[in-house]
Amino acid sequence: MKTKRLAPLSFCLLAVVLFFLSLFCPISYASADEAPPTWEKMSIEQKLDTLKSSALEVGDDGVVANSNLYVETNTLWTCLAAFLVFFMQAGFAAVECGFTRAKNACNIIMKNLMDFSIGSLSFWLVGFGLMFGVSYSGLFGTSDFLFDAGDNSFNWAFLIFQTVFCATAATIVSGAMAERTKFSSYLIYTVFITVIVYPIFGSWCWGGLFNGSGWLEGRGFLDFAGSTVVHSIGGWAALAGAIVLGPRIGKYKGKEIRAIPGHNIPLAALGVFILWLGWFGFNPGSTTAVGGGSFAFIAVTTNISAAAGALGAMIISWIMFKKPDPSFALNGALAGLVAITAGCDIIPVSYAALTGLLAGVLVVFSCVFFDRIHVDDPVGAVSVHGVCGAWGTLAIGLFATDVGLFNGGGTTQLVTQATGVGAAFLWSFSLSLALFYTIKVTVGLRVSEEEEIEGLDLTEHGIYAYPPAFVNGVQSAGGSTLGAAAPSAATSAIPSVEGA
Amino acid sequence: MKTKRLAPLSFCLLAVVLFFLSLFCPISYASADEAPPTWEKMSIEQKLDTLKSSALEVGDDGVVANSNLYVETNTLWTCLAAFLVFFMQAGFAAVECGFTRAKNACNIIMKNLMDFSIGSLSFWLVGFGLMFGVSYSGLFGTSDFLFDAGDNSFNWAFLIFQTVFCATAATIVSGAMAERTKFSSYLIYTVFITVIVYPIFGSWCWGGLFNGSGWLEGRGFLDFAGSTVVHSIGGWAALAGAIVLGPRIGKYKGKEIRAIPGHNIPLAALGVFILWLGWFGFNPGSTTAVGGGSFAFIAVTTNISAAAGALGAMIISWIMFKKPDPSFALNGALAGLVAITAGCDIIPVSYAALTGLLAGVLVVFSCVFFDRIHVDDPVGAVSVHGVCGAWGTLAIGLFATDVGLFNGGGTTQLVTQATGVGAAFLWSFSLSLALFYTIKVTVGLRVSEEEEIEGLDLTEHGIYAYPPAFVNGVQSAGGSTLGAAAPSAATSAIPSVEGA
Amino acid sequence: MKTKRLAPLSFCLLAVVLFFLSLFCPISYASADEAPPTWEKMSIEQKLDTLKSSALEVGDDGVVANSNLYVETNTLWTCLAAFLVFFMQAGFAAVECGFTRAKNACNIIMKNLMDFSIGSLSFWLVGFGLMFGVSYSGLFGTSDFLFDAGDNSFNWAFLIFQTVFCATAATIVSGAMAERTKFSSYLIYTVFITVIVYPIFGSWCWGGLFNGSGWLEGRGFLDFAGSTVVHSIGGWAALAGAIVLGPRIGKYKGKEIRAIPGHNIPLAALGVFILWLGWFGFNPGSTTAVGGGSFAFIAVTTNISAAAGALGAMIISWIMFKKPDPSFALNGALAGLVAITAGCDIIPVSYAALTGLLAGVLVVFSCVFFDRIHVDDPVGAVSVHGVCGAWGTLAIGLFATDVGLFNGGGTTQLVTQATGVGAAFLWSFSLSLALFYTIKVTVGLRVSEEEEIEGLDLTEHGIYAYPPAFVNGVQSAGGSTLGAAAPSAATSAIPSVEGA
Amino acid sequence: MKLIVAIVQPNRLEAVKAALADVDVFRVTVMDAQGYGQQRGKTEVYRGREFTVSLLRKVQLMIAVNDEFLEPAIDTIVEASRSGESGAVGDGKIFVLPLEDCIRIRTGERGGEAI
Amino acid sequence: MKLIVAIVQPNRLEAVKAALADVDVFRVTVMDAQGYGQQRGKTEVYRGREFTVSLLRKVQLMIAVNDEFLEPAIDTIVEASRSGESGAVGDGKIFVLPLEDCIRIRTGERGGEAI
Amino acid sequence: MKLIVAIVQPNRLEAVKAALADVDVFRVTVMDAQGYGQQRGKTEVYRGREFTVSLLRKVQLMIAVNDEFLEPAIDTIVEASRSGESGAVGDGKIFVLPLEDCIRIRTGERGGEAI
Ligand SMILES: Nc1ncnc2c1ncn2[C@@H]1O[C@H](COP(=O)(O)OP(=O)(O)O)[C@@H](O)[C@H]1O
Ligand SMILES: Nc1ncnc2c1ncn2[C@@H]1O[C@H](COP(=O)(O)OP(=O)(O)O)[C@@H](O)[C@H]1O
Numbered sequence A, B, C: 001m002k003t004k005r006l007a008p009l010s011f012c013l014l015a016v017v018l019f020f021l022s023l024f025c026p027i028s029y030a031s032a033d034e035a036p037p038t039w040e041k042m043s044i045e046q047k048l049d050t051l052k053s054s055a056l057e058v059g060d061d062g063v064v065a066n067s068n069l070y071v072e073t074n075t076l077w078t079c080l081a082a083f084l085v086f087f088m089q090a091g092f093a094a095v096e097c098g099f100t101r102a103k104n105a106c107n108i109i110m111k112n113l114m115d116f117s118i119g120s121l122s123f124w125l126v127g128f129g130l131m132f133g134v135s136y137s138g139l140f141g142t143s144d145f146l147f148d149a150g151d152n153s154f155n156w157a158f159l160i161f162q163t164v165f166c167a168t169a170a171t172i173v174s175g176a177m178a179e180r181t182k183f184s185s186y187l188i189y190t191v192f193i194t195v196i197v198y199p200i201f202g203s204w205c206w207g208g209l210f211n212g213s214g215w216l217e218g219r220g221f222l223d224f225a226g227s228t229v230v231h232s233i234g235g236w237a238a239l240a241g242a243i244v245l246g247p248r249i250g251k252y253k254g255k256e257i258r259a260i261p262g263h264n265i266p267l268a269a270l271g272v273f274i275l276w277l278g279w280f281g282f283n284p285g286s287t288t289a290v291g292g293g294s295f296a297f298i299a300v301t302t303n304i305s306a307a308a309g310a311l312g313a314m315i316i317s318w319i320m321f322k323k324p325d326p327s328f329a330l331n332g333a334l335a336g337l338v339a340i341t342a343g344c345d346i347i348p349v350s351y352a353a354l355t356g357l358l359a360g361v362l363v364v365f366s367c368v369f370f371d372r373i374h375v376d377d378p379v380g381a382v383s384v385h386g387v388c389g390a391w392g393t394l395a396i397g398l399f400a401t402d403v404g405l406f407n408g409g410g411t412t413q414l415v416t417q418a419t420g421v422g423a424a425f426l427w428s429f430s431l432s433l434a435l436f437y438t439i440k441v442t443v444g445l446r447v448s449e450e451e452e453i454e455g456l457d458l459t460e461h462g463i464y465a466y467p468p469a470f471v472n473g474v475q476s477a478g479g480s481t482l483g484a485a486a487p488s489a490a491t492s493a494i495p496s497v498e499g500a
Numbered sequence D, E, F: 001m002k003l004i005v006a007i008v009q010p011n012r013l014e015a016v017k018a019a020l021a022d023v024d025v026f027r028v029t030v031m032d033a034q035g036y037g038q039q040r041g042k043t044e045v046y047r048g049r050e051f052t053v054s055l056l057r058k059v060q061l062m063i064a065v066n067d068e069f070l071e072p073a074i075d076t077i078v079e080a081s082r083s084g085e086s087g088a089v090g091d092g093k094i095f096v097l098p099l100e101d102c103i104r105i106r107t108g109e110r111g112g113e114a115i
């Protein structure tokens, strides 16, 4: 008790002391520079000295370091962008966790953590080489395994930047397969996508950024930051996964489709904001250079498209379902981001707004469509990344400066873009389908019915994410609802809530 | 089961393999540079070559790119700062969500998402031009609508930076109007503040940063990063909104004032940390240039003021209410940040500590004051942004190097600052008051009593943010408390909990 | 009702208008530069002009600013890194909050907020001087109190960077002492660690980075970013705190050890992602310069080690406890990060993976060990920061390029590293032990038994962090569980702890 | 002795508690409940799917009373918990159970004394 | 009149509700409960420590019925709430209590009418 | 058969459960409850506003017993749930209700067998 009263007083005292002490400290931040002469009036030596003091690192002994400010600034920017993209992992984890039920929260978190961890290692060991090594007839890289950049700093930056891209593609899948996938089987798949699916397709489009060269880039296929290379590849793999897995228990009942609301929308929203932030590394950072400063323009198109996507999805959901739906508005922002990713550097701002707006509309229709054909994708990953990734890649053929159909170009680019979109679908979807099916018939892809009803947190990881009462409370909703440990079983045996 | 045991083993194996593989990989990161000669001993050609390798981008063909590293670095910094400021949207969303009830969590999230989205679009279309276009006698800009920077990258960076600032002003309002405002009416207001209220006042103070020129900057009014331009403008609009709306049901009962605790303090705290981080873009980033490096000094003053603000608010709340109040300590950190925003570049560190400390104290008194006059501001937005914004702007007149009253300057600057503070209040408060009133009498500003009791999530968006049991649980508290779907109605009809 | 239907329509309209408007806006982003001649063909004046336009800031009047792009870029990077490290505070708060019970959530948040606030002020006033001032025989600094960098921007950046480091060391302690420490006593300790424990040890290793010079750096002790200086110092102080405090009520009952699960694992996971992000400032940022670009290499080792740490901890927990444990996997990532911190600049990537992998394994064993000797550390802070910090420091002696035992060096470096590790333990543990004991016998270190059972939120701060039903619900778990106000009484079949 | 179990609308809880105090009933135990009856459920919508929440939130009050307090207590509850003047569907029910014994834990008192 | 208090497995709730509707029992109050009985608890593990959760989640249904509905209601509940064909430990219990009175708050009706 | 409904302090739950096991009562259903009685509420403070939380957290135990177990069970609960030696205000109440029937869902057994 006594300390309680002492503490604020003593802090007051400290504050006062701090203040008076500080008054004695002369502050002279404003510096009075004498203006140097204008450039024209300087001698060559003066010019050189001025330049030196600006651009060179000079040791105390007057030795000039073999510095390369230009490259170092590029390296810095690439690293910073990679950090932002890394942070997208947190965003994905939050979105997927918030949009699913409380009884599977630890599981989805673990999947996100481990796919990034495993992906980081396997991409460094194998993936990077397959993607950026010297290409075998435009199909895959054959060098640079166990990548070592030596003392080329920029290449290290390039590695970390590409690593976080790869992990993004991998992590997309976990959302669509949430709440029913075996943890160990998911890890096996993670190795596969980061070692085969993503890097090989990536080598087709982006190999030329390093030692490789791919057949798609050879044809003039444009995908600046990865609407197709990253997002569609992840999205179509997610589609394959969701199909092989089948829907969550209780999601579809004959012709009836049931809502299984997420357990924490604010967490999902925080995730979307984090992803939006990360995208400022994803798109502008794909310049991997400051030269020309085009990252600024890209930041603008990225932001406008995301904003328009959120707006579009909100409006459509308002019209279709009478109320502005938060989960669709959030999906809409992501849809706008995914869509502009391919053309963020060459689509004018007004068309970027249109690209995003249409992506926002598209994502709602797409989610409803996949639901109708009974593909259960709890977070809308297939629609956001697969469908809108494809849309954004095509949008280049429509809207891009010079090459876009509506912007002076003909249909050539559009056709090329369509080729890339098709190739991505064929490659990622069929390969993933095969793999998921193989996993299914060997070690098994899905947890047992009881485990699913009990929740993966308890059965796969031994612990709930929250106090059990929160995870398990009787829901106001009759059946297939929120976080309930055992909601759907009953509903599958008897007439549905709505029908009772 | 079998896979469960297989998986860890196989990963072990993978790890071991990984390790041995890697040993064969020769690592030679330490590079052995021969030290170049000192500057003095170099020939002019050598000097030029050294400079070239540092500062220029040279293509493989020896062609020097028309690069401008200086401007590009400025552009980069401005963009990075804009990204940080963008992230403040997540911070605002988290703070406002955490400090209000669970039944309105989706709604507040949606407001934050949509005001940023709409603001991004409308500021680009109209707001930027009004703020930074060629000025009509210092009152508002008249050019640069549908802003297009062409190939001037820095200007694109300037656009995104200004856009996120504008959105900050807009989003402040949602906190004070939380838990009772109609969603559609809020959106209408958002258009208005991002198109009229903020840009026009902005043009008075900051127009000169681009093509404009404003009457306030003409008089020497100083507001480096927007204590007044952004925060007070937002804060006074919030005040107008809270007044026109009236208090939440159950908040005031005769002379009695009731607590309506927020539902998730950790989320609010996370929001405050995010805002604090974002402020490192807000204040230091307002240099929009690396030249002189003053962003570093600004980072220090910003941080010290925030720290002192948290400390000040904690101490005062400890003294006044016997316990160190978390929500006030969090508000205090924000108060310190808002207050130093105006003078972060010219207030010495020790005075920055004082500015923050006093802001922390002020914010507590201000919150208590507004509560006493029955202005219901659930998150303290008016006090944090309006009041502390004004305080910080005046603090320049007191503490700034050279011009501050206590730092060698006379009262001239103080008077100028007061003019700006007054102008901001008159402009934002009266205009917003008029607008909110107009909305009220036309389409309606507030939801119905039943909707408010039921919670806006269900009535406006159709879904709760969390499992219903969490949103609706009987609260240990008798009445006007946490997250309860229907707490306040009853309490307004009968003697209070405390009195029963 | 009417507005509800009006709003989406009007937004649709707005969107359409927006689009058509925008079509009239000519976009000409692609700029057509004429390629400048190659460097070789340029005259000296042309070369100088090209360099000027790249590296110098030139005013409208042709005056060249006294700019120093190199230093400014270093300053920028140092500041950005400091911002990332600052954000780690949010990460620590989230991790510690998520891993403890709901009834103490406000308290842990407040501790994190206030230790950063107080630390920022006290380090600026005193700590920085003790750490970096002119050294008194290698033992502590004696100048630079109330630090003022004047117009040296880089030094301001250095101050903020060192401040956030200091705060990191301080905040580690709160986790190990969670759920039972008196708030006021914790604040007293915070002053102490930021003023004495951290800065003085810091001066021994890092004083030479500024005006100081320490005895450990003199001996060639290597700790690039602070495995020992920051993390072990914090970790051993945490150990002292946990020992003096004693375990939480109900944690140990005779030989039985009880689980007290955290209340919000997704929040903890978000915290880990934030920390991982922050570490990209912590390690790469410790270059405090872009020269040579080694931050990129450091980013790679940091990431790989973290990934391997998460993997290692997951595998071990899977083998030991049959299930992959989320809380250990999260701890493992942090363990990997802490361990690589010392040698992130000189440990090759493959060894970085090994360092992290072993740290992940170690952290699990260490947590189990401390539990077995009845040191109650709710979040594993001692194991993560203390033990893995020591491991990482020693790892330099084993794995570092040139100096590491397995990499061509002898045992010299290993011995030096061990000296540093030992010195850190002796200094931090014994000093902290003395201080905590002093606090215990004077003002008291621990709350009363009733307060602990009731939860610190209510008793220390007057309010719960969440709706009371969430904090207090009957737990499905029998005993020592989540968030319950009085949980530990008695699991399964035996009389309660509290004395029944 | 009787045990009154009343299911009421959550937003009437305070009114009931206050009204009971007026008839000298100062002790009550309250629990969360979900009701299902004549009252129609609410419709929620998530990602475009409507679903009806058929269990609606109610509050259960449990009050042990001596016989002479039974009728006043019932009347009070009915009055205070009715929505508006004429009541609304979903306003709830009161059940009266026979109570055989009652023990105050603190003192060990039994029967009517302990209520 | 009787008051039926049934403790059932949470995942049988919907089935019971639906089955009751078939025998014309349309009103029920539901509450969260934690049960402890013959059924063994679940083992959780946190940071390497196993712990047994001995209280298991159940749902309590409370149904006031007129006497003639008692047996059909009981039979229905037993049938609909049994796990699988032969039932499982932990499937729960039904308790029947005498109900002395019942009041509908909306109308003030009493007795059998009000059920 | 009787139905014991006991309202106890949450932190006595484990002690009561353990003590009941000693008198061979192994089955119990537990529910969250909020109590209101002689015990004064707690004062919380939020943003400078104090407010009294008058409903205090309790736990309700429901135990169906055969008559011969009634008194031992009551004595056990009273003893195990009392705070300290002399008890504290708010320690709670035990209500005893007549139980007419009891059915085990798993087997369909009825009456005393099924308890
Ligand atoms: N026979 C009953 N058994 C148990 N609970 C009942 C019964 N009748 C009504 N209730 C409870 O009372 C609430 C209100 O009943 P409802 O039929 O909706 O309204 P009303 O009684 O006004 O017609 C229900 O939600 C339910 O919780
Ligand atoms: N005598 C009792 N008193 C109160 N609740 C009981 C009683 N017997 C059983 N229950 C409740 O029924 C649930 C199931 O009982 P249990 O003994 O596990 O299964 P079974 O009745 O099938 O043998 C318990 O978890 C408890 O909630």
Ligand SMILES: Nc1ncnc2c1ncn2[C@@H]1O[C@H](COP(=O)(O)OP(=O)(O)O)[C@@H](O)[C@H]1O
Pocket: D027, D028, D029, D030, D062, D063, D064, D065, D104, D105, D106, D115, F007, F034, F035, F036, F037, F038, F039, F056, F058, F088, F089, F090, F091, F092, F093
């Ligand atoms: N008559 C009653 N009806 C229902 N619940 C009661 C009754 N009397 C007491 N209780 C419950 O018992 C709890 C303790 O009662 P209280 O009056 O505070 O203490 P004590 O019984 O020791 O005087 C209350 O919070 C309430 O939940």
